[in-house]
Amino acid sequence: AQTVTQSQPEMSVQEAETVTLSCTYDTSENNYYLFWYKQPPSRQMILVIRQEAYKQQNATENRFSVNFQKAAKSFSLKISDSQLGDTAMYFCAFMRRAAGNKLTFGGGTRVLVKP
Amino acid sequence: GAVVSQHPSWVICKSGTSVKIECRSLDFQATTMFWYRQFPKQSLMLMATSNEGSKATYEQGVEKDKFLINHASLTLSTLTVTSAHPEDSSFYICSATPGGIYNSPLHFGNGTRLTVT
Numbered sequence: 001a002q003t004v005t006q007s008q009p010e011m012s013v014q015e016a017e018t019v020t021l022s023c024t025y026d027t028s029e030n031n032y033y034l035f036w037y038k039q040p041p042s043r044q045m046i047l048v049i050r051q052e053a054y055k056q057q058n059a060t061e062n063r064f065s066v067n068f069q070k071a072a073k074s075f076s077l078k079i080s081d082s083q084l085g086d087t088a089m090y091f092c093a094f095m096r097r098a099a100g101n102k103l104t105f106g107g108g109t110r111v112l113v114k115p
Numbered sequence: 116g117a118v119v120s121q122h123p124s125w126v127i128c129k130s131g132t133s134v135k136i137e138c139r140s141l142d143f144q145a146t147t148m149f150w151y152r153q154f155p156k157q158s159l160m161l162m163a164t165s166n167e168g169s170k171a172t173y174e175q176g177v178e179k180d181k182f183l184i185n186h187a188s189l190t191l192s193t194l195t196v197t198s199a200h201p202e203d204s205s206f207y208i209c210s211a212t213p214g215g216i217y218n219s220p221l222h223f224g225n226g227t228r229l230t231v232t
Contacts, residue, residue: 043206045159045223091158100147101212101221105158 002027004094004106012112013082020067021077021109023092031097034068034075039108040088048090051075082113118142119211121224128199129232136194136227138165138209144189145211150182153206153226165192165209199231 003026013019025034036048051059051068058066063080079086092106118141128134138148146167151159163184164172171184181203183195192211196203208226 043153043208043226043228045208045210047221100164101210102149102161102164103159103210103221104161107158 002029002094002096002104004092004104006092006106006109008109009107010110010112012114013079015082015084015113015115017082018078018080019082019111021079021090021092021111023075023077023106025073025075025092025094025106027073027094027096029096029098033095033097034066035093035095035103036064036066036075036077037091037093037105038086038088039091040085045091049077079111084113084115087111087113119209119222119224121207121209121227123227124225125228125230127230127232130200131198133195133197134199134229136196136207136209136229138192138194138211138224140190140211140213140222143211143213145192145213146189148186148192148209148211149221150184150192150194151208151210153208155206159208162194162207165194167192196229199229201231204229204231 005024032053034051038046038048049059049061049064065078067076089108091108093103120139122137148165150162152162153159162177165184165186167186173179186192209224210221212221
C-alpha cells in the first residue's frame with residue numbers, strides 16, 4: 001500500500017514571500033503520478049500541479065513549482081510570491097498508474113498567507 | 116472545463132434514516148467515479164470506486180451495506196448512507212475524470228456536508 005506523509009500541519013508566510021511544503025511518499029511502484037491539491041475554505045478541491053514520475057523535469061504552473069526527487073521519494077511544493085488567496089489546505093496525493101484514478105492523500109498542510 | 120456537481124451541498128438527517136447524495140458529471144461521461152470522506156481538519160479517505168453498470172469497489176473497512184453506491188448512467192453516481200448514525204456525520208466528496216484516461220485531471224465535486232442528529 002502507498003502512504004503519503006506531509007510533516008508540516010501548518011505553515012504561515014508573509015504576502016509576496018515564498019513558502020515550501022514538504023511531502024514524502026512510500027511506494028514500490030515505478031509508474032505513478034503525484035499531485036498537489038488546494039482546498040480553500042469553500043472545501044472545493046482544486047488541482048494545483050501534477051508530476052509524472054517518469055519525467056525528470058520538475059513541473060511548474062505559474063507561481064507554483066515542485067521539487068521532485070524520485071530516489072528520495074520526495075515531492076515538495078514551492079509557492080512563490082504568495083497571495084492572500086493562497087490561504088488554504090494543501091494536500092499532496094499519489095496515484096498508481098495501474099490503479100486507475102484512485103488517489104491516496106497526505107494529511108494536509110494548512111497555509112496561512114499574512115498581509 | 117469539466118465540471119462535477121454534487122447535490123445536496125449539505126443535509127441534516129435523523130439517526131436511523133437514509134440519505135442520498137448525487138454526483139453528476141455535467142459536461143463529460145465518466146465510467147468511473149470515486150467517493151471520498153473527509154472528517155474535520157483531516158485528509159480525504161477513499162471510500163469506494165463507482166463503476167458504471169457494475170458493482171462498486173469498496174476500500175477495506177468501508178461497509179458496503181451501509182454506503183450503497185449506484186452508478187446507473189455515465190453521468191450520475193449516487194451514494195446512499197443507510198440507517199445513518201451520528202458517527203456518519205462527515206464531508207463527502209466525489210471525483211471523476213473525462214474518459215477515464217490517466218492523463219486527464221481529476222475533477223472534484225463541491226462536496227456534501229452530512230450531519231446526523
